[in-house]
Amino acid sequence: MRGPTGTVLLRYALVAGLLMVPACSDDPEKPGTLPTRSQSPTPTSTSASPDTPEEQIEATMQDYFASFNRAFETGDVSELRDFSTNGCPCRDSADRIARTVDSGGRFEGAEYRVKTIRVHDVEGNTGLAEVVAVVPPYKVFDGSGKVTEDSDGGELHTDYSLVKQSSGDWIIGNTLDLE
Amino acid sequence: MNDHARLITFIALVLGLLLAGLSPTTAQADDEPQCSLCGDGGAPTTVGDQGAGSVVTSGVQFPGVDADSALGKATSAHAGCSGCEWIISPACIANGAEDSSACMGATDACADPDAIRYRVYFRPSGTAPWRLVDSVCLGPGERPASVADVGELVRERVVNLLPSADPSFQPADGGIVNLPTIFSAGEPERVEIEPFDVLGFSVTVTATAQWEWTFDHGVTRTFDVPGGVYPDDSVSHEYASTGDRAVSVTTSWTATFTVDGQGPFAVPGPAITKTAGPLTVPVREARSQLVGG
Numbered sequence: 173m174r175g176p177t178g179t180v181l182l183r184y185a186l187v188a189g190l191l192m193v194p195a196c197s198d199d200p201e202k203p204g205t206l207p208t209r210s211q212s213p214t215p216t217s218t219s220a221s222p223d224t225p226e227e228q229i230e231a232t233m234q235d236y237f238a239s240f241n242r243a244f245e246t247g248d249v250s251e252l253r254d255f256s257t258n259g260c261p262c263r264d265s266a267d268r269i270a271r272t273v274d275s276g277g278r279f280e281g282a283e284y285r286v287k288t289i290r291v292h293d294v295e296g297n298t299g300l301a302e303v304v305a306v307v308p309p310y311k312v313f314d315g316s317g318k319v320t321e322d323s324d325g326g327e328l329h330t331d332y333s334l335v336k337q338s339s340g341d342w343i344i345g346n347t348l349d350l351e
Numbered sequence: 352m353n354d355h356a357r358l359i360t361f362i363a364l365v366l367g368l369l370l371a372g373l374s375p376t377t378a379q380a381d382d383e384p385q386c387s388l389c390g391d392g393g394a395p396t397t398v399g400d401q402g403a404g405s406v407v408t409s410g411v412q413f414p415g416v417d418a419d420s421a422l423g424k425a426t427s428a429h430a431g432c433s434g435c436e437w438i439i440s441p442a443c444i445a446n447g448a449e450d451s452s453a454c455m456g457a458t459d460a461c462a463d464p465d466a467i468r469y470r471v472y473f474r475p476s477g478t479a480p481w482r483l484v485d486s487v488c489l490g491p492g493e494r495p496a497s498v499a500d501v502g503e504l505v506r507e508r509v510v511n512l513l514p515s516a517d518p519s520f521q522p523a524d525g526g527i528v529n530l531p532t533i534f535s536a537g538e539p540e541r542v543e544i545e546p547f548d549v550l551g552f553s554v555t556v557t558a559t560a561q562w563e564w565t566f567d568h569g570v571t572r573t574f575d576v577p578g579g580v581y582p583d584d585s586v587s588h589e590y591a592s593t594g595d596r597a598v599s600v601t602t603s604w605t606a607t608f609t610v611d612g613q614g615p616f617a618v619p620g621p622a623i624t625k626t627a628g629p630l631t632v633p634v635r636e637a638r639s640q641l642v643g644g
Binding site for chain 1: 385386387388389390391392438440441442443444445446447449450453454455456457459460468470472480481482483486
């Protein structure tokens, strides 16, 4: 026959177990927590083979953010880096992904859902793309599985300055966060 | 330790472990960004090459910019805005030879092969979003400057360009007890300095002054006119006794300047002061004298 002390112990153990549930939900190794991909297409559209500089810049920016989202999943930023000059401040974003992944960390839920791309002030071999993208809630884990950033997300609103290359490709040469 | 005490210790340990395990993984430091992914740009630092941008405040001037251009109008409209902020950001930031080639298109966009294309962003306050004002090509020696930058250099120049006082008094052979002694600082009320160049901008300066006279030990008065010669008695003093007086005058100049026709802006810093003297003023008693006739 179980005494009263044993019953209380069981109750406390149960409470302790329940208290541990939310901790388990933060377990980075828990399956089924891969980043959710955006299902909604962006309102901007690009033609199959962009002809005008405006279309080319817009297509470049669409590709840039698609590459960003792949990098969040795979940790491979080599493709992402090809979109910008070494001096572009936007390289910091790629470098951060690389640092996180190289140290065993990962991103959960991180992605850019591009809302608008407004190409403007295209002149000669230069042009600007004002991008608004939704950033859903995400987490960043370090190599030990600890959450280093638990963000509610927000919005990216950045002006990208692009320069046309002799190859015909456009490359991001500078950026400015407008907000 | 009885069972109850052991139980409490156990629970405390469990909770302690839970809290210790949870806290670092869920709590964020106050200074941690709320959304580090909600941006893809760096903070601008300095200007002058394709390696960085620049933030300037208190209005900004660009050499050789057409007053009717978007940039000219914007700088004119916000020239006197103390809370406004500007960013002059290169169209392409080069970092190494590979980047120089990649950024070539930004250089090609300017008529001057040595010039670099910059984007100019503006916001009316530190919390407002940035908006693009215009693009501008700036050569190696052409740097945008804030009004504050120009003002500092104007002050250095103006100190030497403003006149110094040359005080005098009447009657020339000395004052007379209980009668006004008239003083003149020997300076104009207002000085307009011929246009001169500062950082490639044409600057004009207008200065007005106040004069603080020390007529006697411990006797000072301030005038907003320089005084003059008889019958101008706007600056005068009556001495109550005879003797030599050490008289000095300190001129305090307050100046404003214009930059390429914009302004006026106050020359920064305290008033520019210059002191002249002491000047020895003999004070005599008047005596009645019978004159034959």
